[in-house]
Amino acid sequence: MKHRHLSHDGFTIAAIEDIIARGQLPDWVPLIRAIRADPYGEIAMKTISLCERPLYGSPVFRRVINTARQS
Secondary structure, three states: OOOOOOOOOOOOHHHHHHHHHHOOHHHHHHHHHHHHHOOOOHHHHHHHHHOOOOOOOHHHHHHHHHHHHHO
């Protein structure tokens, strides 16, 4: 996903928030893969903290993280 207001491609807090808030399924796939690869890692922790906010994709990403942690 190209972030209009960001000048990098990494999974920073701002990028993850943008993906969760404005992204669609194709935009979510790389983030989901990163979370599944390391469900307790930095990206997962950033994502779960953002899921406390009422963002569009928050319920989906809470479930992705919970499922990845149970595997």
